[in-house]
Amino acid sequence: MRYAMAVDTRKCVGCSDCVVACQTENNVPIGFCRDWVVEVTDGTYPQLEMEIRSERCNHCVNAPCVRCCPTGASHFDAGGIVMVTHNDCIGCGACIASCPYDARYPHPSGYVDKCTFCIHRLKNGMAPACVDVCPTKCLYFGDLDDPNSEVSVVLRMRKSKTLIPEAGTEPQLYFLI
């Protein structure tokens, strides 16, 4: 099993519903977020091109945060999901410094927190909160090892990219372009 997510940058309108859904579902403290929206505008008016990306932890195959964690609190869970065990985390911040995507934040309770692909929902057969709530249905989630999963199909049909693949992290968050 290899969980992955694909974000359709052509369909995303940057409404930030995914951010609010995540904050509500996961009780993210005020002032922090596990996912966020990036808008990139290229060109000069009137020849403009815009890319809107809903970003979150890339659940990398070669995750630097897991490698540099001194206690093993950061680890790979089922399906390659990068997780933090809160009571194993000492809050040293090494993982925050090691993440090229800045996907982690220090939770006010002391441990480091990040996107979990809503693992608690996956266990009950549901999709992550951000995927379920998206009004334009631009988020695709599923198992890459299953050729018939939504994400496998859409990644076969469309051109896609990952963020900073040259960092060698093998990110599993794909952006359809």
Place this chain on the structure above:
Amino acid sequence: MALADIPLSFPGGMAAGILAIAALYYIRGRENDYKTAVRITPFLTPFLLILGLFALFIDLRHKLFFWQLYTNIKLQSPMSWGAWTLLVITPVSFIWCALHIKDIFPKWDWKFKWLYVLEAFFNKYKKTFAWVMLIYAIILGIYTGILLSAFNARPLWNTSILGPLFLASGLSAGAAATLLLSKDAKERKQFARIDLVMLGIELFLIIHMFMGFMASTQVQIEAARLFLGGQYTMSFWIFVVIIGMIIPAILEIMELGRYHIPVLIPAVLVLFGSLMLRFIIVYAGQVSRWLY
């Protein structure tokens, strides 16, 4: 991260330098030639290491869980290496001081018999002990740099030269500490020489670090530009390179010649330079990032 690294890195690096020099001279049988370096300067190290450990602890956000560092061994994590190295080198520095405590307090009495037994035991195997101290001091010195260079996400830190650079900086700070404390002219001359060699190595490594950056990918070129015209240019080249390396090097060369220079000046400048080097690299590294 930012706060911990300076107090951990500077006292840690300096302690590593002092202990490595002490162990090396003891192993080579030069204990009587360089009494201060082997017997007196190491008395600074327990304080430095405890200061470093305390700073590391203060910087943890989940403080009461700190013990998890010592229920795990993670070979891929420099932080884990550092925690275990500190666990070895701190008692080693205490024992080394205990073995030489009579040089500072001649009438020292251990009071308990078992402490005398322990002292005799360590004195018997002092050479082996010095080897352990040398190896762990070098690991500690390199660790202060490797901790940063393991972070692929911060291009400025992501160069393996940082390990040897911080080790050389620690050794020069250690030599400067002996230079400050020694009253023996011959020993001072020798440590001015050691300091000079270390400063030369540091300059060499700094130049090579920037050569490597400039020949590397765009993100590392951007990282190097922080120091070559960017926001850290003045502080780095003036405080670290000119005040912390070139001026003390010139003063030490003059000292080795026939001029008499108050030893306080180059020694304090070297310590200042070593502190600033770590300060600036830690802060600038967090500014450098991948672009996307």
